[in-house]
Amino acid sequence: MDFISDLHLSPELPRTLAALEAYLASTCADAVFILGDLFEAWVGDDSITLPFERRCGDMLAAAGRRHPLYVMRGNRDFLFGAAFFEATGAVDLPDPVALHAPGIAPAPVLLSHGDALCIDDTAYQQFRAQVRQPAWQAAFLAKSLAERQAIGAQMRAASREHQQRAEPVTYADADPTLARQWLMAADARVLVHGHTHRPQSERRDGGWQRHVLSDWDLDHATPPRAEVLRWTAQGFTRLDPAQAG
Numbered sequence: 251m252d253f254i255s256d257l258h259l260s261p262e263l264p265r266t267l268a269a270l271e272a273y274l275a276s277t278c279a280d281a282v283f284i285l286g287d288l289f290e291a292w293v294g295d296d297s298i299t300l301p302f303e304r305r306c307g308d309m310l311a312a313a314g315r316r317h318p319l320y321v322m323r324g325n326r327d328f329l330f331g332a333a334f335f336e337a338t339g340a341v342d343l344p345d346p347v348a349l350h351a352p353g354i355a356p357a358p359v360l361l362s363h364g365d366a367l368c369i370d371d372t373a374y375q376q377f378r379a380q381v382r383q384p385a386w387q388a389a390f391l392a393k394s395l396a397e398r399q400a401i402g403a404q405m406r407a408a409s410r411e412h413q414q415r416a417e418p419v420t421y422a423d424a425d426p427t428l429a430r431q432w433l434m435a436a437d438a439r440v441l442v443h444g445h446t447h448r449p450q451s452e453r454r455d456g457g458w459q460r461h462v463l464s465d466w467d468l469d470h471a472t473p474p475r476a477e478v479l480r481w482t483a484q485g486f487t488r489l490d491p492a493q494a495g
């Protein structure tokens with residue numbers, strides 16, 4: 251089983267898209283789980299008619315013919331709907347979800363994008379609660395695709411400005427108390443999440459551990475970043491996606 255997240259695909263990141271495409275075509279994993287923020291923005295399933303999104307959709311469909319492909323919504327692509335999953339053949343993953351793989355380990359692992367755990371970021375949690383409401387989504391999706399793209403671009407510009415003002419150390423992380431509650435409710439001891447772009451594996455007090463996924467950026471980051479977390483009977487390992495075959 252492979253876990254990846256936070257690819258933030260957009261037309262401005264051609265090398266990142268190419269690396270994902272090569273990885274999906276070559277991985278020896280029997281299933282791939284994309285834990286949110288596959289796209290930098292997703293303003294509605296009619297986006298799949300646009301050239302870049304259609305190309306990505308075709309890539310996901312081809313990957314799904316090689317191995318089961320599971321996609322979770324992130325804070326950038328929370329508007330994936332039934333038509334996206336229909337068009338790509340990907341399986342819609344709720345957040346959080348317990349993954350049982352008795353062939354690998356007796357206990358499940360808990361998968362999440364991770365944004366819902368970052369409760370110290372109260373401004374973001376208010377925004378999240380608003381945009382996850384069916385009424386807000388229906389009103390947003392009633393706008394034209396061009397209008398939604400413009401609103402999405404404005405929101406991302408505001409978010410970038412906010413991040414540049416904040417001290418890096420003040421970025422919220424997954425709340426350990428809430429994470430432990432989620433794990434206990436799922437009868438799991440291992441949490442896998444993305445979102446924070448701070449990859450690490452750690453054991454926590456209380457007998458649980460977490461694996462935080464890396465984001466991918468093979469276009470602007472120096473050095474380029476991309477990583478796969480693989481779960482086998484031997485445990486968890488981090489791989490270069492080019493070496494995942």
Ligand code: MN
Pocket residue numbers: 256286287324325326363365444445446
């Ligand atoms: Mn995110």
